[in-house]
Amino acid sequence: MKEGFLIGAGVVAAGLVLQLSVGRVVWNTFAWPVNGFVLVGFFALIAIVSLLGRRFYVCQFIGSNRAAIPALFYAVVLTIVMGLVRQDGSGSWFSDMLSFWPFVLIYVYIALILGLVIIRRSLRFRWRRDIPFMLNHLGLFLAMTTATLGNADMQRLKMVTTVDEPEWRALASGGAIVEMPIAIELKRFIMETYDDGSPRRFASDVQILTKSGKRIQTTVDVNKPVKVDGWKIYQYGYDTQMGAMSQISILELVNDPWLPLVYLGIYMMLGGAVFMFVLGERRKRI
Template structure:
């Protein structure tokens, strides 16, 4: 750098224009590296190398800040004129992730080359994330010396966000996602990773019982010639059998009898609770003075559904019941000696020894009679640091809300 250029930098600190240029160059460099590498999926090294890399990054950041903290460029990096364009650049990538479906096979060569279907594992995302962490780190260090009451809220906000970005970046390679197929009254300790490879788990799970609560089934009208559902002037073609009378496509239905679980005996259905039994209903259907009565049956993996022919054009069909909720009663044993019996369901996971166990799926073709429960087990050892960062951000927001922004002293907030 020439003496003239150096004097210009010292005399004229950079502004939003330079911030936009730097952010744009980082994104262009990232996409260039991504294209040059053939659209490679990046993966950060796992523990302990990611931890070592994080410590080195923090050391170099602190060293650089205290070595050049009075330099105009360092002051600019810790200010809003660098931060705002960087945030906009990061937001641009987030918007791309919203418009382009992620973690799928790319449909065209340019999308694959730029890594647009896996952006969080690409050079542009990693570089802009690193740049944001540098800016946040410098802005946070500026408020540590001198640290006082006026700087507390700002410090908590920015240091919390810094922790979230750092831990999610470094911890991405340590996250484990596996699925486990558990059959009733059987013990399982093997799972499958995202590539389908078997993984021996440090937990053993026995499925004691699998339960499904179902909604009442829906009915609809189909065309006898095409077998297609008859559409009724943009109205919902399905009606839920949760009441005794209803109207659908000009037909008036009266539910004379409804059986939640049934089987066919002769020409009618009776209540039955054994594998393969399914909902049925005896209905009376009237239209334009004509009347017909009969049974409709939703069918199951054992028995075929039964429809009620209304006339030459239309038939009434009962659809398979949809699950309201499903849950698994599990006995879980760990290598640490824990032995726990618990019940999990969708959105109600169970946490044990660093693992979170989710209710994922079941054997859908068997419906409520499924003897298979599919579980998802997730382990993220960096998650406590993410939670700590979020807590610090909330504490900083609360602090600023209670105390308000200081009217004197300090510098302007970065964000």
Template sequence: MKFEAKHLFILLLLLSVVIQCAFGNFPFAFFAFPLDALIALLWIAGMVYAYKENRSSRFVQMWLSPQCTYWTLGWLIAGSLVIGLFPQLSAAEAAERSGLLARLGCYHFTTSWIFVVGLFALLTHLGMITLRRGFRPGRNRWRFILNHAGLWLALFAGVVGSAEEQTLRIPVFRDRPNNEAVSEEGAKIYLPKELQLNNFTVEHYANGTPRHFFAEISIDGKPARLEVNHPYAANWAEDYYLTSYDVQSEQPRYCVVQIVREPLKYVMWLGVVMMLCGGCLLFLAGPNRQNKELCETSR
């Protein structure tokens, strides 16, 4: 019996289920930045080598086949249905669940081996067809490359980045500096920098309810201004949000700052921008001339 794409994906699905039941969810913490970026570069280099040197092999042709498209998209749609049908909990809450569905990672599905292997298959297929079009001449190949390579970056950074995303909350006091934050799971985390409240201003409506408020804080002596929905970018991967404050005092003694760490957010934005550029080229260049001629010939 000839080994086909369906056999490959059935094997990958069964293997991911076995690993999920045996070892639990995928260890994203081990593959944190910058290791994930290095793996992505090696992955892309491997696809380029496989296509350039072994494009005629049965294995490479399977990743380029239409059947691979059906299987990878079907896997992604099924995974999206699981995420929509089952409540997605934090890692700590999901670990407390029992039963077959919990063993399969349905309550924290984006970090399950089943979802990760399916995403790996989709990105491999997407990368291979992008390379195939990139190595072929043609006036419209750049719009194809921008759309598909942008989608590759957005999917990779969106899923891997969300798994690495960390959200912390820290009370920032007026009378003393503080570096003790709390994670979403309730764990204490000591920041390498101290935060202190310098000034807090609240603007009210005529009836006395708060209309707008902002805080001026210091981060290791460096001044920063925080407003609601206007985060302060401490660096390229870390943003500070003002979430609440001491409403019991006329002059708030503290405010609460939320720290969001997203190492790959700009990579995801780059992917989105690439897709927008590809869409603009698609609009400006019009339909593919070869396809247009085929349509006219078939009349």
């Protein structure tokens, strides 16, 4: 365990050196196809470390519980810090933990440990005993890696729509104008209020035009996004001065092409939990 904590501390220290020397992690540099090459390279690293495990003690050690438990400890501590500090990217290290090198490297280290454990278990795989284990660990590995690398490809844009005026341009967080593959025309802004006049519900009746020429009439409501051609369209805001008479509606458009893989990993973990329950019940009966 002492070795595991020392290695974990070394990973955190390496992250601090990177944070001080090159600044925060710039995820945009990992956009496709770079993240694809990184993922392939990471798989190759896991395979190499696994092959060297018989010759080098450190490679064998990394895939053991003595490395995993301390790594999880550091990950939990950093995750708690992320939960306690508001993540608004205000400039401090802890306000943007997803771009904080020690946080990122610790989770990369955990993914490496997971990969090694999966390979070693698969070499002595037994169906009934190892199906829950493999589903849980493969699911966690898939969710972690794709969520991290897919972060570079996720687009979160704002579109200001006006009644009876089709709009195909959206704004990125930095203020850049992005031409969209879909056009949205606001037909009617909807607002329902409480007795005191405060908004109870607001939504937008819109017409969406796709590249294929398809016209979609739908309503975008708060917490009820509309899915079109890989984009999720959320109700975001409106002209607060006009209130129910607002002639504009602000929509948020989100595209995350890696999200299905993240969901697949989550479903695999759920499947592993179900298998553990079923097999556990059978053993009790026996």
